Amino acid sequence: xxxxxxxxxxxxxxxxxxxxxxxxxxxxxxxxxxxxxxxxxxxxxxxxxxxxxxxxxxxxxxxxxxxxxxxxxxxxxxxxxxxxxxxxxxxxxxxxxxxxxxxxxxxxxxxxxxxxxxxxxxxxxxxxxxxxxxxxxxxxxxxxxxxxxxxxxxxxxxxxxxxxxxxxxxxxxxxxxxxxxxxxxxxxxxxxxxxxxxxxxxxxxxxxxxxxxxxxxxxxxxxxxxxxxxxxxxxxxxxxxxxxxxxxxxxxxxxxxxxxxxxxxxxxxxxxxxxxxxxxxxxxxxxxxxxxxxxxxxxxxxxxxxxxxxxxxxxxxxxxxxxxxxxxxxxxxxxxxxxxxxxxxxxxxxxxxxxxxxxxxxxxxxxxxxxxxxxxxxxxxxxxxxxxxxxxxxxxxxxxxxxxxxxxxxxxxxxxxxxxxxxxxxxxxxxxxxxxxxxxxxxxxxxxxxxxxxxxxxxxxxxxxxxxxxxxxxxxxxxxxxxxxxxxxxxxxxxxxxxxxxxxxxxxxxxxxxxxxxxxxxxxxxxxxxxxxxxxxxxxxxxxxxxx
Amino acid sequence: xxxxxxxxxxxxxxxxxxxxxxxxxxxxxxxxxxxxxxxxxxxxxxxxxxxxxxxxxxxxxxxxxxxxxxxxxxxxxxxxxxxxxxxxxxxxxxxxxxxxxxxxxxxxxxxxxxxxxxxxxxxxxxxxxxxxxxxxxxxxxxxxxxxxxxxxxxxxxxxxxxxxxxxxxxxxxxxxxxxxxxxxxxxxxxxxxxxxxx
Numbered sequence: 178x179x180x181x182x183x184x185x186x187x188x189x190x191x192x193x194x195x196x197x198x199x200x201x202x203x204x205x206x207x208x209x210x211x212x213x214x215x216x217x218x219x220x221x222x223x224x225x226x227x228x229x230x231x232x233x234x235x236x237x238x239x240x241x242x243x244x245x246x247x248x249x250x251x252x253x254x255x256x257x258x259x260x261x262x263x264x265x266x267x268x269x270x271x272x273x274x275x276x277x278x279x280x281x282x283x284x285x286x287x288x289x290x291x292x293x294x295x296x297x298x299x300x301x302x303x304x305x306x307x308x309x310x311x312x313x314x315x316x317x318x319x320x321x322x323x324x325x326x327x328x329x330x331x332x333x334x335x336x337x338x339x340x341x342x343x344x345x346x347x348x349x350x351x352x353x354x355x356x357x358x359x360x361x362x363x364x365x366x367x368x369x370x371x372x373x374x375x376x377x378x379x380x381x382x383x384x385x386x387x388x389x390x391x392x393x394x395x396x397x398x399x400x401x402x403x404x405x406x407x408x409x410x411x412x413x414x415x416x417x418x419x420x421x422x423x424x425x426x427x428x429x430x431x432x433x434x435x436x437x438x439x440x441x442x443x444x445x446x447x448x449x450x451x452x453x454x455x456x457x458x459x460x461x462x463x464x465x466x467x468x469x470x471x472x473x474x475x476x477x478x479x480x481x482x483x484x485x486x487x488x489x490x491x492x493x494x495x496x497x498x499x500x501x502x503x504x505x506x507x508x509x510x511x512x513x514x515x516x517x518x519x520x521x522x523x524x525x526x527x528x529x530x531x532x533x534x535x536x537x538x539x540x541x542x543x544x545x546x547x548x549x550x551x552x553x554x555x556x557x558x559x560x561x562x563x564x565x566x567x568x569x570x571x572x573x574x575x576x577x578x579x580x581x582x583x584x585x586x587x588x589x590x591x592x593x594x595x596x597x598x599x600x601x602x603x604x605x606x607x608x609x610x611x612x613x614x615x616x617x618x619x620x621x622x623x624x625x626x627x628x629x630x631x632x633x634x635x636x637x638x639x640x641x642x643x644x645x646x647x648x649x650x651x652x653x654x655x656x657x658x659x660x661x662x663x664x665x666x667x668x669x670x671x672x673x674x675x676x677x678x679x680x681x682x683x684x685x686x687x688x689x690x691x692x693x694x695x696x697x698x699x700x701x702x703x704x705x706x707x708x709x710x711x712x713x714x715x716x717x718x719x720x721x722x723x724x725x
Numbered sequence: 726x727x728x729x730x731x732x733x734x735x736x737x738x739x740x741x742x743x744x745x746x747x748x749x750x751x752x753x754x755x756x757x758x759x760x761x762x763x764x765x766x767x768x769x770x771x772x773x774x775x776x777x778x779x780x781x782x783x784x785x786x787x788x789x790x791x792x793x794x795x796x797x798x799x800x801x802x803x804x805x806x807x808x809x810x811x812x813x814x815x816x817x818x819x820x821x822x823x824x825x826x827x828x829x830x831x832x833x834x835x836x837x838x839x840x841x842x843x844x845x846x847x848x849x850x851x852x853x854x855x856x857x858x859x860x861x862x863x864x865x866x867x868x869x870x871x872x873x874x875x876x877x878x879x880x881x882x883x884x885x886x887x888x889x890x891x892x893x894x895x896x897x898x899x900x901x902x903x904x905x906x907x908x909x910x911x912x913x914x915x916x917x918x919x920x921x922x923x
Contacts, residue, residue, distance in 0.1 A: 353741045391752065394749055395750075408854075409847075416851025417851075421756065425752060
């Protein structure tokens, strides 16, 4: 076994071949790719479901499906996107693949636990699929499973809830693995302030996963117990308080929003300096803002419940805390923009996606402040404004960061390059479609169109039609992007070890990496974003930058 | 992986996991706190109906077993294999006694028509319904953890018997012990919350 042979050709544990070398692997890189395959599938399915929803809403009355079907489809779209794409997406795929490499380690701390997490993920997905086909039909509660509806309705909620429980377990164990890896496997010479920002953001995320996930686990257990035993813990007739369920649910699910966005921010913090050929502005500020978001983000859950009947004092406190989260988020945005200032910018597909991220995420963040303020919230609560806001943050933010990560690390993961032209076309179409899709929803929401409704008043038809049109454009962009990536397997244009001029450790090893990641002991740089070497190298080669 | 086993790292992982278990029960304790605030007098009333003697016996049983598990870890470090085996068997036995007591306790309550969705609770005071609802959920989940702890201790026992767990490598026993202490610790909170409500 030569040290430079890629991990595709060597199995861990040794001696496994074929399918077994994947299904029983302990290799964090293979597991990352296995997550990629599974998550890819779910993303496409849920995108399709979302498109069906918007098609239904394009015209008034029945367009392609009935109201029950509509309820189930939006529940499925939400559950799949949240639990099977957003939460595991970046940490499970890119975190698994690159966190150990960026730390100079040869694997995660608990490789077998890592494999176990993957199986839990698959088991959870299996439950989610099975719940569609057995019992009394599709669950139709929305992804929040609010009581009393989730406890009383006859649809197959129990199984979907169990699926979410198992997926939560999987995500928590991944977090546990990352925290331990971060502390115990890091290269001895790498100090805390020499760690790449993507890994820092995963570390913050991992803590949120460990801290918050058990709360949703117990809440979901209670939903199942209520369905089975009918205790009445949330039933006002029997002394229970339904509001308490909402508190418990959001105690996890709001921090979960930061589980979704923090890794995305980490990706952007990696990409911006590389393509600006300039050290990241405010490294320490970004690290601290990640931790601040993780902490403050855990204390804002009740801003989902202003209209649920909380006291004015709670509304005031939670509104204030919500505003506080905007500060560290803005620190990051300013740092990214300041990094690009006077940089030598190479507009490649990963950077293009990152720029779109900054723009869309900022809109999402600002509309979040509208919602976080107690007054305006009453006006737009549970309207399409909310839908547009969280799609700006979740899709415009995390989704675009995911695409950026995909295009940034694709050459490293598979050792092949894709066509920049097609990637750029796909990116632009997706972003333009995105704007056309969600801006009408912001306006519809301000005009008072509620979310989750099957039908609407005639004056909302134009907006909904436009949104549907934008949706098709967006999906077209996504299809072009994915087809382009998949075509790179057919063309097989080999990627060099460092196609971008990156400085973090993953760019100092072959593409794709060998089994133990580092053929020789890695050299740890004083500061992870020092581009002097990269700039010198490209000047010597007579190129303006490193991008081929 | 490095050639030497990093036991500190494995323990860090275990502590993180224990932490998540505490949060899991923490969610239930939040429910308890809110409902106690709302129904304090009924919680006191309900608490009087629980058998304090059995509760106290179970507390002692768990405390003793926690001690014997800790002792077994010291024993394996000193290479006293037989002692380790004896102490572990005793600890698992304690867990078993705990469950038997719990069985009789639950049985008696169910016999008196006090169980989730029973007529007495559904038609009775809402405060009592919530108290006993929480009682069944929390002690039930705790009982489940006792069983998991016993399984972990049994695995450690088998490993000692087959000679795979020795004075130079006992992190499995260490971690099972930590888990068992957690189960004990949670009971220390559950006991006063249900049996000794003022």
